[in-house]
Amino acid sequence: MARLLIVGGFLAAIFWVFSIVDCAVQPPTRHRGVPKAAWIAIVVFIPVIGGILWFTLGRRRANDNGGAIRIIAPDDDPQFLRSISKSEQDARIRRLEEELAKLEDETDDGTAPDGTAPDTRP
Template structure:
């Protein structure tokens, strides 16, 4: 019988540790009903009940997850806010503007290279072609 109590105690501790880690690592928009610090205190002071309450009521259920999370009303803080990229490199509009700017810079550089190449070719032609007898010297 003592082994059963030890096993149940260890399960309770593992559940509380998992709930505490989940609570502390959750994003602000994923926490429901109470603030994060209150959830952490509930989990610490009432490990079994607090852990079960956290997993059922405290965190936002993952999309497509089955279970008791479906009974809570939709409309969490995360759903009410419009989705926006987290970083500039996740924003398609920003990426498109970077690509357009790079394309314009590449075209400008290519145009300058072509002009420089034409100028150099013209200079080489003038140097290599000796003046013919009917030609006037350039002034």
């Protein structure tokens, strides 16, 4: 029985230290409810229960943006992709294919086959 209490106390101490460190290293934007210093105080002064409260109530997950607007890149946004007309897509593909053909036609010394310098515009 004493061995079980020692192991339980050791595990509780490890959890307590882990909770303190996790609470302290999280950026302030990942703390819910009260400020970061208050969460650290809760976890320090209420050892195991404070850690449980921190992980269940206080710690905001990385993908939980707290109701903020999530910014999506245009090529990942289905609504934006639907808004591009088929002709715009075809024109862009043609332009990219032409640029690729120009790059393939360049020789190793950086000049085009006709001896002119390639177009270096982006």
